[in-house]
Amino acid sequence: MDRIDVLISAEQIRTAVNRVAQQISTDYHNRPLTILGVMTGSLMFLADLIRQLDMPLQVGMIQASSYRGTQTTPGTLRINADFLPRLEDRDVLLLDDIFDTGQTLSALCTHLAAPAVPSASPGKPRSLKAAVLLWKEGRQTVTMQPDYFGFRIPDQFVVGYGLDFNNEYRHLPYVGVVHPVTPLPVA
Ligand code: 5GP
Ligand code: MG
Numbered sequence: 001m002d003r004i005d006v007l008i009s010a011e012q013i014r015t016a017v018n019r020v021a022q023q024i025s026t027d028y029h030n031r032p033l034t035i036l037g038v039m040t041g042s043l044m045f046l047a048d049l050i051r052q053l054d055m056p057l058q059v060g061m062i063q064a065s066s067y068r069g070t071q072t073t074p075g076t077l078r079i080n081a082d083f084l085p086r087l088e089d090r091d092v093l094l095l096d097d098i099f100d101t102g103q104t105l106s107a108l109c110t111h112l113a114a115p116a117v118p119s120a121s122p123g124k125p126r127s128l129k130a131a132v133l134l135w136k137e138g139r140q141t142v143t144m145q146p147d148y149f150g151f152r153i154p155d156q157f158v159v160g161y162g163l164d165f166n167n168e169y170r171h172l173p174y175v176g177v178v179h180p181v182t183p184l185p186v187a
Pocket of ligand 2: 040
């Protein structure tokens, strides 16, 4: 069994999610907000956050898989738009579990602001921002920054609250640092 040390408790997460929900409620008051969760890591953050939002709201999911290493360029992010609602004239907030290098959210923003295939386009959002639960320090390779975040964390591989290691541990109610018996993925 891998050893997991708690980094952020369920209680601390609850407090941070409430704070982010407050900020979003204030900023998007009376505006046509659509929150798009990035599959699969955002599932818990999305579920907890939207239940704290007492306002008109549409919710969708977007899937992004990126190729890292030598194959990686901003254009190689594969995006599955099948789950997207119409985004025309909507204020769109992308929601992800963690901002690491920033490549994923940056590429998703570029894609949604100017979709590559007009016929399959969900429409151009009125505005586009990003929220993450975790912001890993010192890892960014892009100029964009998340507009909302829960916690800044050190450069460690974390699991739980939606985040996985080999598809395990997403269900943990806290965020932990995993000390695996098998090697960690190379980011
Ligand atoms: P980025 O494009 O910002 O480098 O990476 C974003 C994605 O990488 C996240 O949505 C997440 O899926 C994955 N990722 C980055 N850091 C971690 C981590 O510490 N733990 C886990 N489980 N996934 C991570
Ligand atoms: Mg992810």
